[in-house]
Amino acid sequence: MNAPPLLFHHIGIATKNLAQTKKIYEKLGLIFGETIHVPRQKVNVCFSRQGSHPQIELIEPAAEDSPINNILDLIGTTPYHFCYKTDDLGRTSAFLRDQGFLIMNDPGPSNALNENRICFYYHKHLGVVEVVEIRDRENT
Numbered sequence: 001m002n003a004p005p006l007l008f009h010h011i012g013i014a015t016k017n018l019a020q021t022k023k024i025y026e027k028l029g030l031i032f033g034e035t036i037h038v039p040r041q042k043v044n045v046c047f048s049r050q051g052s053h054p055q056i057e058l059i060e061p062a063a064e065d066s067p068i069n070n071i072l073d074l075i076g077t078t079p080y081h082f083c084y085k086t087d088d089l090g091r092t093s094a095f096l097r098d099q100g101f102l103i104m105n106d107p108g109p110s111n112a113l114n115e116n117r118i119c120f121y122y123h124k125h126l127g128v129v130e131v132v133e134i135r136d137r138e139n140t
Helices: 018-027 069-075 089-098
Strands: 007-014 036-038 043-047 056-061 078-086 117-123 127-133
Touching: 007 127, 018 043, 018 056, 069 078, 078 089, 089 117, 089 127
Parallel strands: 007 056, 078 127
Antiparallel strands: 007 078, 036 043, 043 056, 117 127
């Protein structure tokens, strides 16, 4: 199977205190949008909006059983995942499985990404990768 086109979308940074981490990034010149609660993932997120910089997503647990609590308990604030966009999540998912990635969750819409479908994958040599399906160029 040929690799589907994957384009970089953002870097996810896990943090226990989104507001505090956001303030530090803002002092470095980044600009962020509003904080969004994502109930499906039990997190609060905030995306940077700085023109030429790679987009950063700050991710804070919103519940005791949030999936990012484990990594935060182990190592604290850290880059958590890289996200790529695709126009066909089914094809991309099949390709990633063929490359040894494990699916971490069922694909589903994310209110933080304009209800586009997302899915998380894990590879023992790469860590966590998120893929967002964006079929409409205006809906990125």
